Amino acid sequence: MTNKLKYFIGNWKMFGDFKDFKIVNKINQFSYSPRYRSKKKKIILCVPNVLLDNFNKKIGYNHISLGAQNCHHYHGSGPFTGSVNASMLKSSGAEYIILGHSENRSEGESYSIIKKKIISSLDKKFIVIFCIGESLADKRAKKTYSVLREQINGSLDKKFDVNKIIIAYEPVWSIGTNKIPKTHELIKTVKFIKKEYKKIFKTKIDPKVLYGGSVNNKNIGLFSQIDELDGFLIGSASQSSKKFIDIVKNYYK
Ligand code: PEP
Numbered sequence: 001m002t003n004k005l006k007y008f009i010g011n012w013k014m015f016g017d018f019k020d021f022k023i024v025n026k027i028n029q030f031s032y033s034p035r036y037r038s039k040k041k042k043i044i045l046c047v048p049n050v051l052l053d054n055f056n057k058k059i060g061y062n063h064i065s066l067g068a069q070n071c072h073h074y075h076g077s078g079p080f081t082g083s084v085n086a087s088m089l090k091s092s093g094a095e096y097i098i099l100g101h102s103e104n105r106s107e108g109e110s111y112s113i114i115k116k117k118i119i120s121s122l123d124k125k126f127i128v129i130f131c132i133g134e135s136l137a138d139k140r141a142k143k144t145y146s147v148l149r150e151q152i153n154g155s156l157d158k159k160f161d162v163n164k165i166i167i168a169y170e171p172v173w174s175i176g177t178n179k180i181p182k183t184h185e186l187i188k189t190v191k192f193i194k195k196e197y198k199k200i201f202k203t204k205i206d207p208k209v210l211y212g213g214s215v216n217n218k219n220i221g222l223f224s225q226i227d228e229l230d231g232f233l234i235g236s237a238s239q240s241s242k243k244f245i246d247i248v249k250n251y252y253k
Contacts, residue, residue, distance in 0.1 A: 003040055007166065007210055007231025008248050009129060010045040010238025011069060011098060017051075024055050024064070026241035030248070031063035039252055042231070044096050045238065046129075049084055056093025067096030067129065070104055073116035075123060086117075086124040097121045098233075100131045100155060102172045111154025118155060122164055129166045129233065130156070131212070132193070136173035144171075144189065149196055158201040166208045168233040169193055174213025176236060183222060186211060190228045217246035224251045 010027075024045055030036060031043050046067035047055060056066055072083035089097065099121065100114045114130075121128050132151040134144040148169075156165065169189060174180055181189070190209050197207045211223060212233030223229060237243040 004227075004230065005040045005042060006229075006251070007208070008041060008043050008244070008251075009067065009096070009098075009168075009210065009231065009233045010043075010244055011101075011212075011233055011235045012045065012047045012239055013069070013103070013235060014048060015239050016048055018054055020047075020051070020239075021055055021058055023239070023241040023244075024059060027244055028059060028062055028064050030241075030245045036248065036252070037063070039248075041248065043248070046094075046096065046098050049089065049092065052089065052092035052094050065095045066093050067098065068092075068094040069098045069101070071097060071099075071117055071121060073113050073120060075120040086121045086126060090124045090126065095127060096129055097126045098129045098131060098168075100151070102131060102133055102135075102170060102175060111151070114155040115157065118160065118165075119157075122160060127164055127166060129168050129210075131168045131170050131233070133170040133172050133175075133213075139171065139173060145192055145196075148189070148193060149200075152193070152197060153200060156197075156201070158203075160201075162197075162201070162203055162205045162207050166210060166230070167193060167197070168210045168212045170212035170233060176214065178214050180214050180219055180222075183226065187226055187228055190226070194228070215247060217243060217250050220247045220250045221253065224253075 043064040044067045046069050068089040071086045099117050134147045138147045208230040210231045210233050215232050215234045216237050
């Protein structure tokens, strides 16, 4: 195992309540516990918008960061009922933001809308967790690479700062299904994403690429062997402090 920085990012989705601050608190304490504080890791919890400000104020000295899960594409204020912009999320304490999640793409979020969201979030000094991934039909039709290339091309821009974008590779067929890619396929795909990104944007800097989809405390052992991965986006297992902490512990076993 290398000494590279690894990300463990929780995506609570539309789950959680104010009382779940105890989960945040436990993970925060764990992150700084004697055995794990020296690990080169970054823990981020992306919680529902309404919890951000409350959690941010309560957390005190934090060894983890908070993130949001989406924003409206318009950078300013406007007549967009029920929406929040990047600026509002920033002032609520979020430092990271998930954009392009397949659950939002499936609601009709287009490449250009995602791009606008990225621009607006970068403008507000967010670190963007940009999700890409092929569907089961794409995989079966052997279109994985062309879909990933299209998603990268469609929403990223070479003007973006590679250091402010983290790519989360989340095959749609692995989200919430307990199915994970074969190790050799995952390594190939992560290498492809890094290479493609560098080619498109004519950069020598490797983008950070995470894996997301049914990560749990058992399969994390497999993933920990994959040096090409810069970390993980964790959905349902991040809604329990025990499950999330066990993932991090087992990663470093
Ligand atoms: C997600 O939705 O980002 C995700 C990774 O979900 P899960 O871990 O539950 O598959």
